[in-house]
Amino acid sequence: MASRIGRMIVIGMLILLAGCNLGQSPAEPTPEALTTAETALTCDEVVTTALQTADQVCAGVGRNQACYGNRLINTEFQDNATSVFNNTGDIADLFSIKKLTTAPLDTQAQVWGVAVLKVQANLADTLPGQNVTMLLYGDATLEGITPEMKAVTLRTGVTSTLCANAPKSAMLVQSPEGTQATLNINGASVTLGSTLYFTANPGSEMTIATIEGQAIVSAFNTTRIAQAGAQVRLPLGGSDNLQVMGAPSEPEPFDVQTVSQAPIPLLERNVAVGPAISPTTRPAPTNTSVSIPPTAALPCTPRADWAATYTIQRGDTLFAVAQRFNLTLQQLQQANCISDPNLIQVGQVLRVPFQLATRVPPTTAPVGSPTPTNPNLRADKTFLQPGECTIIRWDVANVSQVYFEGQPTVGSSSQQVCPTTSSTYTLLVIYPDKKQVPFTLRIEVALPTITDEPVQ
Numbered sequence: 001m002a003s004r005i006g007r008m009i010v011i012g013m014l015i016l017l018a019g020c021n022l023g024q025s026p027a028e029p030t031p032e033a034l035t036t037a038e039t040a041l042t043c044d045e046v047v048t049t050a051l052q053t054a055d056q057v058c059a060g061v062g063r064n065q066a067c068y069g070n071r072l073i074n075t076e077f078q079d080n081a082t083s084v085f086n087n088t089g090d091i092a093d094l095f096s097i098k099k100l101t102t103a104p105l106d107t108q109a110q111v112w113g114v115a116v117l118k119v120q121a122n123l124a125d126t127l128p129g130q131n132v133t134m135l136l137y138g139d140a141t142l143e144g145i146t147p148e149m150k151a152v153t154l155r156t157g158v159t160s161t162l163c164a165n166a167p168k169s170a171m172l173v174q175s176p177e178g179t180q181a182t183l184n185i186n187g188a189s190v191t192l193g194s195t196l197y198f199t200a201n202p203g204s205e206m207t208i209a210t211i212e213g214q215a216i217v218s219a220f221n222t223t224r225i226a227q228a229g230a231q232v233r234l235p236l237g238g239s240d241n242l243q244v245m246g247a248p249s250e251p252e253p254f255d256v257q258t259v260s261q262a263p264i265p266l267l268e269r270n271v272a273v274g275p276a277i278s279p280t281t282r283p284a285p286t287n288t289s290v291s292i293p294p295t296a297a298l299p300c301t302p303r304a305d306w307a308a309t310y311t312i313q314r315g316d317t318l319f320a321v322a323q324r325f326n327l328t329l330q331q332l333q334q335a336n337c338i339s340d341p342n343l344i345q346v347g348q349v350l351r352v353p354f355q356l357a358t359r360v361p362p363t364t365a366p367v368g369s370p371t372p373t374n375p376n377l378r379a380d381k382t383f384l385q386p387g388e389c390t391i392i393r394w395d396v397a398n399v400s401q402v403y404f405e406g407q408p409t410v411g412s413s414s415q416q417v418c419p420t421t422s423s424t425y426t427l428l429v430i431y432p433d434k435k436q437v438p439f440t441l442r443i444e445v446a447l448p449t450i451t452d453e454p455v456q
Contacts, residue, residue, distance in 0.1 A: 053069070055265065063131050064119060066100065067115065095147070100141065112138065114266070122181055137167065140157070142171070155201075174194070174196075174268055179193065187243045188218065202236065214226060221353070222438070225403065231252060249305070253276035312347060318338065392404075397412075404425070422442070423445075
């Protein structure tokens with residue numbers, strides 16, 4: 001035991017004092033210098049030593065600063081930046097950083113990258129001591145860094161190690177207790193009053209898991225609320241394979257073991273990982289078949305991530321249906337393998353991104369509990385002239401939570417809106433059984449009148 005403690009102290013001093021040149025092109029440490037029979041640490045010891053080091057050297061990081069918590073970290077600075085980020089314990093202003101990349105766990109080289117960031121996000125200037133803490137570790141990259149984090153891109157790798165208990169590459173984000181902060185990550189708006197766990201695998205998906213509190217995730221006109229123990233998934237693609245390309249999934253249980261391995265003690269508040277939410281059993285749709293015209297040149301599969309359905313009614317046009325779901329005609333066609341928008345029939349079932357609620361869903365509340373009411377979502381005027389405003393009102397009772405356009409609200413309230421173009425507004429209601437139902441209201445705005453003036 002004394003020998004093991006001695007070896008850990010020696011390696012801890014090497015991590016603190018050896019220092020690598022990690023500016024634009026970091027110099028890798030010499031494995032032979034660190035992995036002799038006398039000094040080599042196990043992978044669990046590398047992680048433990050790295051976390052202890054980061055906890056010690058990053059204690060003084062302040063608002064809108066980043067700390068070099070443990071090697072290796074590759075930093076891309078803004079032009080003319082004067083900050084340095086070469087050695088464990090270095091602190092740099094976020095204004096000077098473009099991109100941070102932390103190194104995956106490497107037991108041969110005895111390295112594991114950890115970076116700690118304190119950002120203001122949208123917190124008030126009157127709260128200088130309160131910051132959003134972001135912890136980047138393992139094979140991870142954060143790009144587009146600014147104090148506001150309005151357009152940041154996260155990438156996490158899936159590099160495997162022989163350490164069964166080593167944290168998987170990810171990012172932790174924590175807001176100050178009692179406050180909410182909003183970030184834009186990979187194109188999704190994320191409002192947190194909580195501690196969140198992020199992964200973003202290129203060309204696959206981004207997951208956002210809530211360790212404590214809750215997360216409000218919005219993308220593609222859909223908002224989901226992830227309570228503690230839940231996660232949502234968003235598909236990634238685009239030119240860099242890292243941009244959100246669809247709506248967030250419905251909340252599902254997170255992987256407790258994976259999240260529990262995250263280095264939570266490095267955050268401002270050390271929170272406990274609780275149990276995952278119970279999976280929700282949903283009945284299979286009774287009719288989701290969509291006829292593919294025989295003239296289609298290529299096989300087509302309706303969008304599987306659009307689990308809701310809409311049945312064509314008499315008088316419907318595909319364009320009008322698309323507007324009700326805030327989609328373009330082309331988006332609705334492609335999602336349902338419809339080559340000719342004029343060839344639709346009454347009773348035809350379409351896949352759509354969310355369900356238009358027509359009644360309050362049944363709940364599993366205890367017998368004798370008050371029955372939830374319909375939100376009665378309405379507007380004083382649903383057809384506006386350019387420049388006009390209207391009041392949207394709602395009344396709902398005996399439910400768990402209510403959100404209007406992604407922001408928390410109360411059961412009976414109203415909000416003025418002044419749309420410049422025809423827009424769909426969403427009231428998200430969370431019922432006692434945790435079921436989330438979006439209620440939508442469409443406000444139409446007339447096109448501006450164009451008057452032909454005689455040419456002078």
